[in-house]
Structure formats: C-alpha cells, structure tokens
Amino acid sequence: MQLTLRDICKTYPNGVQALTNVSLTIPVGMYGLLGPNGAGKSTLMRTLATLQEADSGTAMLGDIDVLQCKDDVRRTLGYLPQEFGVYPHASALSLLDYFAVLKGIGGRGARRDVVESLLHQVNLWDVRHQKLRGYSGGMRQRFGVAVALLGNPKLLIVDEPTAGLDPAERVRFLNLLSALGETSVVILSTHIVEDVSELCTRMAIIDRGRILLEAEPLQAVTDIRGRIWRRVVARDELPAVQRDHGVISTTLLGGRTVVHVYDQALPGAGFEAVEPDLTDVYFSTMAGHIGQHRALA
Numbered sequence: 001m002q003l004t005l006r007d008i009c010k011t012y013p014n015g016v017q018a019l020t021n022v023s024l025t026i027p028v029g030m031y032g033l034l035g036p037n038g039a040g041k042s043t044l045m046r047t048l049a050t051l052q053e054a055d056s057g058t059a060m061l062g063d064i065d066v067l068q069c070k071d072d073v074r075r076t077l078g079y080l081p082q083e084f085g086v087y088p089h090a091s092a093l094s095l096l097d098y099f100a101v102l103k104g105i106g107g108r109g110a111r112r113d114v115v116e117s118l119l120h121q122v123n124l125w126d127v128r129h130q131k132l133r134g135y136s137g138g139m140r141q142r143f144g145v146a147v148a149l150l151g152n153p154k155l156l157i158v159d160e161p162t163a164g165l166d167p168a169e170r171v172r173f174l175n176l177l178s179a180l181g182e183t184s185v186v187i188l189s190t191h192i193v194e195d196v197s198e199l200c201t202r203m204a205i206i207d208r209g210r211i212l213l214e215a216e217p218l219q220a221v222t223d224i225r226g227r228i229w230r231r232v233v234a235r236d237e238l239p240a241v242q243r244d245h246g247v248i249s250t251t252l253l254g255g256r257t258v259v260h261v262y263d264q265a266l267p268g269a270g271f272e273a274v275e276p277d278l279t280d281v282y283f284s285t286m287a288g289h290i291g292q293h294r295a296l297a
C-alpha cells in the first residue's frame, strides 16, 4: 500500500496557484510535508482528505482513486485538520462514541470496546468524563487523533498538529503519532522542522505550490555535510556578509547573530564548519542551493 500523487494542480478562483504539478510517492510510515505559511500544504491535505477538488492530476491509495472515488477513500481515511472544533459541553467519552456511530461502527458492545481502547491509546482515559471545554490544547489534539483513528484508517492526514502545544504535550503527541506510522500511510504537514526530523522516515519540502525536495531526512542531512558554515557576526557586518555569501539562515544566540552559509568550500575568514541538521537542509532548499529550485532557476 502506498499513496501515489501525479501532477496535482490547483488554482483558486482568485488566481492563486496553490499547487503546481505535485508528484509524490508516499509509502506506509510517517511522511513529513514541510513548508512555510502559504506553501500549499493545507490545500494538498484537504484535497487528499476529499474536502476539495484538484484541477488536474491523480492520487492513488493502493488501487483506490482518491480524487474520483471519494466514498471509498472516506471509509479508510482519518483526518485531523488544522482547526479542530469541539463541542465544549460534551465529554470525550460521549463525543467519541457519537463520532463512532457516525463512522458506522456498529453494535453497542463492539463500539464501546473501540472507544475505550482509543481513549486509552491517546491517554485520555482518566479524563474521559470531563467536558472538552476544560481540556488543554494538547488534550484536544489527542482527542482529535482518537477521532481520526476511528475505523483503523489506512490513510491518516494530520495538518499542522503541534502549533500551540507546550513542549511536554508536543512530545506526548509526537510519540502517539509515531506509533501509528507502523501500519498506515501517515502524512504530517508542518512548518516545524523538528516535527519532521524527530518523526518522519521520508519527507518533502513544498514552497509556493511546488515540491522542491523529496528525501529521507537522514540522507538529506548527510548529503550537505561539509557545505554548511557558520559565523558569528556583529549586527553592522550582516548586510555585507549577506551580500557576499550564500546565507541560508540568520539566528540569534545569546544576543549575537549567527549566520549559516551554504558553500562547497570555506567561504572566508571567520567561518567554521558545522555539522548540518535538517534545518540546514530546509533553508538550503528554500534558498535554492539544493533541490528543484535549481532546476527551475
């Protein structure tokens, strides 16, 4: 089972080209779709979740035509949207049971087993009788995962799930997701590089509707070894450094400015080699040093 996307295009009525010839092969496991705000991630996620139409292209989940046979996909789809509205006065137990009825999970006993086991899995069992209104952001997200997992989906789509979670909730949430990647295609859309580096065995970087890089995170990091250089610069030096070098990122560390530069060789005095990470892969791609930007230029 894998999800295969070929040449998916989408232009909104206002003329925004949100997806341009998106082609991806997404195997069972955790797949990260990484890109900045407005890149087209939600458009792609909503299209795969059968909530909106593409203009052209194909998407096959095994032998199911995702764009044509929407009912077949919905039977095996779990979707956790960016904004997850909950009914504030319902408890997790009653609302999950309600969604299970909607999903067609029949037989009261069987349904109770499914609901109870999901509440354990997402670690909400102890608070199952509490109203959702009192839940933290992370608890709501985990409730959303429980809803998305009803009916054992073969395709699970999770759109920007960690925004707004505190570090402890984020870790708990990511651990939960990683357990799911063993049997299903799980697509995690995010603008947070760490979500992908910690969790995903494969990834793609998308910007302005185009796939710029498709890679295994570890391999992508290995591939740029020896090409990332770092220098601490004074604020007034920054414009010159940016003019003269392929600066991919500028960060602050203890009040000082640290630039990372992409170059095949030592860019000049004051630079030192750094062991790259996935953030360097991301910014090198966005700056056009690696990936498809180069082919487009």
Ligand SMILES: Nc1ncnc2c1ncn2[C@@H]1O[C@H](COP(=O)(O)OP(=O)(O)OP(=O)(O)O)[C@@H](O)[C@H]1O
Residues within 6 Å of the ligand: 012, 013, 014, 016, 017, 018, 035, 036, 037, 038, 039, 040, 041, 042, 043, 044, 191
């Ligand atoms: N319904 C719509 N009508 C017109 N333009 C839209 C619509 N939805 C999204 N867009 C535009 O399409 C582009 C892609 O948006 P999309 O929401 O898919 O990006 P994203 O990567 O999910 O970004 P974010 O992280 O901000 O949600 C953006 O330029 C956005 O403004």
